[in-house]
Amino acid sequence: xxxxxxxxxxxxxxxxxxxxxxxxxxxxxxxxxxxxxxxxxxxxxxxxxxxxxxxxxxxxxxxxxxxxxxxxxxxxxxxxxxxxxxxxxxxxxxxxxxxxxxxxxxxxxxxxxxxxxxxxxxxxxxxxxxxxxxxxxxxxxxxxxxxxxxxxxxxxxxxxxxxxxxxxxxxxxxxxxxxxxxxxxxxxxxxxxxxxxxxxxxxxxxxxxxxxxxxxxxxxxxxxxxxxxxxxxxxxxxxxxxxxxxxxxxxxxxxxxxxxxxxxxxxxxxxxxxxxxxxxxxxxxxxxxxxxxxxxxxxxxxxxxxxxxxxxxxxxxxxxxxxxxxxxxxxxxxxxxxxxxxxxxxxxxxxxxxxxxxxxxxxxxxxxxxxxxxxxxxxxxxxxxxxxxxxxxxxxxxxxxxxxxxxxxxxxxxxxxxxxxxxxxxxxxxxxxxxxxxxxxxxxxxxxxxxxxxxxxxxxxxxxxxxx
Ligand code: TRP
Ligand code: ZN
Numbered sequence: 001x002x003x004x005x006x007x008x009x010x011x012x013x014x015x016x017x018x019x020x021x022x023x024x025x026x027x028x029x030x031x032x033x034x035x036x037x038x039x040x041x042x043x044x045x046x047x048x049x050x051x052x053x054x055x056x057x058x059x060x061x062x063x064x065x066x067x068x069x070x071x072x073x074x075x076x077x078x079x080x081x082x083x084x085x086x087x088x089x090x091x092x093x094x095x096x097x098x099x100x101x102x103x104x105x106x107x108x109x110x111x112x113x114x115x116x117x118x119x120x121x122x123x124x125x126x127x128x129x130x131x132x133x134x135x136x137x138x139x140x141x142x143x144x145x146x147x148x149x150x151x152x153x154x155x156x157x158x159x160x161x162x163x164x165x166x167x168x169x170x171x172x173x174x175x176x177x178x179x180x181x182x183x184x185x186x187x188x189x190x191x192x193x194x195x196x197x198x199x200x201x202x203x204x205x206x207x208x209x210x211x212x213x214x215x216x217x218x219x220x221x222x223x224x225x226x227x228x229x230x231x232x233x234x235x236x237x238x239x240x241x242x243x244x245x246x247x248x249x250x251x252x253x254x255x256x257x258x259x260x261x262x263x264x265x266x267x268x269x270x271x272x273x274x275x276x277x278x279x280x281x282x283x284x285x286x287x288x289x290x291x292x293x294x295x296x297x298x299x300x301x302x303x304x305x306x307x308x309x310x311x312x313x314x315x316x317x318x319x320x321x322x323x324x325x326x327x328x329x330x331x332x333x334x335x336x337x338x339x340x341x342x343x344x345x346x347x348x349x350x351x352x353x354x355x356x357x358x359x360x361x362x363x364x365x366x367x368x369x370x371x372x373x374x375x376x377x378x379x380x381x382x383x384x385x386x387x388x389x390x391x392x393x394x395x396x397x398x399x400x401x402x403x404x405x406x407x408x409x410x411x412x413x414x415x416x417x418x419x420x421x422x423x424x425x426x427x428x429x430x431x432x433x434x435x436x437x438x439x440x441x442x443x444x445x446x447x448x449x450x451x452x453x454x455x456x457x458x459x460x461x462x463x464x465x466x467x468x
Contacts, residue, residue, distance in 0.1 A: 031083045031122055032082070032083035032084045032085035032086075032122035032123060032124075033082070033083065033084070033085055034051070034084070034085055034086040034087065034088075034116075035049055035050040035051020035052060035082065035084050035086065035087040035088060036049060036050025036051060036088075037049060037050075037088045037114050037116075038050075039177045039179065041177060041333050041334055041335075042333055042334065042335045043145075043165075043333075043334040043335060043386070043388070043389040043392065044165060044166055044177075044334055044389065046090075046112075046113060046114065047090065047165070047166055047176055047177045047334075048090070048175050048176060048177025048179065048180060049087060049088040049089065049090065049114075049175050049177075050081075050082075051080060051081055051082050051084050051087050052078045052079060052080050052081055052084065052087055052123075052129075052175070053078060053079050053081060053175070053180055054076050054077070054078045054174060054175045054180055054182045055077050055078060055079060055128075055182050055183070056076070056077040056182050056183050056184070056185070057074065057075075057076055057172070057174060057182055057183075057184045057185070057186075057224075057227075058074070058075040058076075058077075058184075058185045058186075058187075059072060059073075059074050059075075059172050059184070059185070059186045059187070059188075060072050060073050060075075060187045061171075061172075061186070061187065061188050061189070061229075062188070062189040062190070062211075063158075063159060063188065063189075063190055063196075063231055064190070064191060065154070065155075065157055065158050065159060065190075065191070065194070065231065065232075066191075068138045068154055068159075069136065069137065069138060070094070070136065070137065070138070070139050070152070070171065071135070071136035071137075072134075072135065072136070073132055073133065073134045073135075074132065074133045074135070074172045074173050074174070075130060075131070075132045076089075076130070076131050076132075076133075076173075076174065076175075077128065077129075077130050078128070078129055078130075078131065078175075079126065079127070079128050079129075080123040080124060080125055080126065080127050080129065081125065081126075082125050083122060083123070083124055083125050084119070084122060084123040084125075085118070085122050086116055086117060086118045086119070087116075087117055087119075087123075088114050088115060088116050088117070089114075089115045089117065089131075089133070089173040089174060089175065090113050090114065090115070090166075090169040090173065090174060090175070090176040091110075091113065091115045091133075091135070091169055091172075091173040091174075092112075092113040092140055092142060092151070092166075092169045092170050093137065093138075093139060093140040093170060094135045094136065094137040094138075094139060094140075094171075095135060095136055095137045096108065096110070096115070096133060096134070096135050097134040097135060097136065098132075098133075098134040099117055099131065099132065099133050099134075100131065100132045101117060101119035101120065101123075101129060101130070101131050102119065102120075102121075102129055102130060103130075104119070104120040104121075105120070106118055106119050106120060106131070113169055115133075115173055117131060133173045135173070139151065139152030139159075139161075139170045139171045140152060140170045141153055141154075141170070142166065142167050142169075142170050144165070144166075144389075144390075145388070145389035145390040145392075146389070146390045146391065146392065146393055146394075147390075148296050148297060148393075149295070149296065150162050150163060150164060150165075150166070150167030150170075151163075151167035151168075151169075151170030151171065152167075152170045152171050153294060153295055155232055155290065155291065155294045156232075156291070157194065157232050157233050158190075158194055158230070158231035158232030158233070159229075159230075159231050159232075160228075160229070160230050160231075160232075160290060160294060160295060160306070161227070161228055161229040161230075162228060162295055162299050162301070162306060163176075163224060163225040163226065163227055163228070163299075163301075164225045164226075164299055165225055165334055165389075165392065166225070167225070168224040168225055168227055171229070172227075174224050175224070176224050176225070177224075178223040178224075178225060178330050178331050178332070178333070178334070178432065179330075179332050179333065179432050180223075180224075181221035181222055181223050181330060181430070181431070181432065182221060182222065182224075183218055183219055183220070183221060183222070184199065184200065184216075184217070184218040184222055184227065185215065185216070185217055185218075186198050186199075186200075186215065186216045186218075186227075186229070187213060187214070187215045187216075188213070188214055188215075188216075188229060188231070189211050189212070189213045190211065190212055190214075190231050191210065191211060191212075192207050192210045192211055192212050193212075193233075194212065194231060194232060194233060195212075195214075195230075195231070195232065195233070195234045195236060195250060196212075196214045196229060196230070196231045197214075197228075197229070197230045197231075197234060197236075197248075197250040197288055197304070198214075198216040198218075198227070198228060198229050198230075198304075199216060199218045199222060199226070199227060199228060199301060199302045199303045199304060200216045200217050200218030200219065200222075200283070200284070200302070200303055201216065201217050201218075201219075201246070201283060201284050202214065202215070202216060202238075202248065203215045203216065203217045218302065218303070219283065220281065220282055220283070220302075220328075220430055221430045221431075222302045222327070223327075223330045223432075226300065226301050226302040226326075226327055227301070227302070228288070228299070228301035228302075228304070228306055230250060230288045230290065230306070232252065232290070233252070233253065234250035234251060234252060234253075234288075235250070235251045235252075235253055235256055236248070236249070236250050237249045237251070237263075241266075241267040241270055241271070241285075242267060242271075243271075243274075245270065245280065245283075245284065245285055246283070246284040246285070246286075247266055247267065247284070247285050247286050248284055248285075248286035248303075248304060249263055249266070249286045249287045249288075249289070249304075250286070250287075250288045250289070250304075251263070251287075251288075251289040252289060252290050252291045254291055255289045255290070255291065255292075255309055255310050258309070258310035259289045259310040259311075262310055262311055262312065262313060262316055263287060263289070263316075265313060265316060266285065266286070266287065266316070266320075269313075269316055269317055269320050269351075270285060270320065272351065272354065273317075273320055273321060273323075273324070273347070276347075276350060276354075276418075276421060276422075277321070277324045277325075277347075277421055277422060277425065278324075278421075278422040278423075278425075278426060280323065280324075281323065281324060281327070281328035281425070281429060281430065282302065282303050282323060282327070282328075283303075284303050284304075285303060285304070285320070285323070286303065286304040287304060287305055287306075287307060287311075287316070287319075288301070288304055288305070288306045288307065289307045289309065289310060289311070290306070290307070290308055290309070291308070291309065292308055292309035293308065293309075294308055295308045296308065297393075298311060298315055298318070298319055299319070300319045300322030300323065300326050300327060300340075300344070302323070302327045303323070305319030305320065305322070305323075306319075307319070313351075314348045314351070314352075317347055317348050317351045318344045318345065318347060318348050319344070321343060321344045321347030321348075322340060322343075322344045324343075324425045325339065325340055325343035325344060325347075325425055326339075326340035326343070326344065328425050328428075328429055328430055329424070329425040329427075329428040329429065329431065329432070329433050330431070330432045330433075331432065331433070331434065332432045332433060332434040332437075333434060334389070334392060335384075335385065335386065335434075335435070336433070336434045336435050337386065337392050337393075337397050338383035338384065338386075338397045338400075338401035338404070338435070339401075339433065339434075339435065339438060341393070341397045341398040341401050341402075342383060342397070342398070342400075342401025342402050342404055342405050343401075343402075343405065344398075345398045345399060345401060345402035346360070346401075346402040346405045346406070349363045349364075349402060349406075360406055360409070361406070364403055364406045364468070365468065367399055367403060368403070368468040369468075371395075371399065375395035375399055377391075377394050377395055377396065378395045378396060378399060378400060378464075379396070379400075379463055379464040380394070380396055381396050381462070382396065382400070382458075382459060382460050382461055382462060383396055383397055383400050383401040383404055383458075383459060384435050384455075384459040384460045385460060400458070403458060404454065404458045404459050407454045407458050408420070408442055408451070408454060411446070411449055411451060411454060412442075412445065412446055412449070416445060416446060419445070420441075420442065420445060424438070424441060427441065435459070439451065439455055439459070
């Protein structure tokens with residue numbers, strides 16, 4: 001197609017018009033621009049990437065604990081959200097063997113955690129595309145800004161993959177930000193005799209030639225920080241709740257005795273949670289219990305929370321509550337963490353209230369009057385604006401976050417608050433939400449009530465609010 005000759009001599013055209021015609025001269029040829037190298041998260045600006053959405057991850061991996069070597073191929077199905085000449089994936093460590101886009105070899109280069117892929121041809125906005133990355137190596141353990149360890153954690157006879165907040169880039173390339181959720185298929189091959197447990201549903205397991213290959217399917221959208229893989233020697237138990245929900249637990253034999261009673265509570269905790277929060281958003285549940293010391297924290301990995309040693313009932317309640325708050329409705333940015341931890345902590349308070357323990361009011365009052373004796377940082381910053389990435393898992397996010405919810409409960413009344421617990425997450429089921437979405441939602445629930453002071457003092461205010 002030829003461009004028509006200018007009707008007016010260039011000398012007579014204003015500069016702005018000239019510029020515009022110079023820009024449109026690119027039409028029909030190369031049209032895309034590179035996608036962003038980060039999503040400008042307030043705490044992890046390089047996490048995630050611009051220009052596309054991942055809809056599905058297919059990970060085909062093999063791991064040998066003796067050599068600590070992981071190898072495999074990640075196949076991502078994505079949709080371009082702009083015309084793309086290049087796009088980034090996040091991958092920290094490991095060696096790349098080959099990258100393809102749409103079946104054609106693509107050029108790539110790396111700087112830090114950013115893997116830049118240049119497809120053979122530009123990708124059109126709105127088009128679906130498939131990228132494969134073949135890679136291998138010894139995955140990294142990443143130290144969080146708060147000093148805790150995540151990513152890939154080798155254990156005595158296997159390894160653990162834990163991803164909050166940025167650990168998943170240690171074991172597979174992706175768009176590693178909570179705002180981009182996707183479905184997953186994971187195939188993992190390990191030496192015979194070991195188990196490999198992940199999220200979702202176990203769809204196949206086959207042993208041949210001294211190696212066992214297990215496949216896991218996660219149909220519901222999952223944020224990549226909730227993806228897990230636990231490789232090791234586990235006692236596996238598969239049952240169903242009285243309602244028919246599959247329960248799949250994997251327990252390190254050294255923790256079997258200490259875990260038996262608390263894991264037997266899973267059906268009761270699930271039943272109470274469904275009564276309190278509404279229908280469970282996923283197709284199976286369970287737990288992974290590893291040895292104490294392999295990881296320093298529990299994590300609400302989707303379907304199957306992870307515990308470093310046998311949990312107590314409160315921790316089990318907390319991690320299962322996250323399946324509704326955090327895993328189904330996921331924070332849009334890491335600033336919105338209190339929407340995860342405030343709800344999961346409040347779930348512990350409600351469990352106590354409903355099971356003959358302290359009322360949530362008493363828990364709130366105790367925290368208000370002498371909470372700083374237990375949590376010396378309780379009033380250090382407001383839940384809606386954590387002071388830095390190093391403090392995302394501190395008590396202002398957890399305990400003070402739960403206190404915000406208790407203030408909302410006081411203002412709404414119990415009946416409306418119970419409705420909030422059931423409907424807030426369904427409004428964003430399998431999606432994402434931020435703090436503004438939450439405050440707007442609450443204000444719409446009770447338009448006649450004033451929540452302004454709660455947001456100003458409890459959610460965003462510095463220091464200890466003046467009145468309980
Ligand atoms: N989300 C976990 C929980 O409450 C705790 C946690 C583990 C965490 N790793 C983290 C919180 C990293 C923030 C950042 O059970
Ligand atoms: Zn939590």
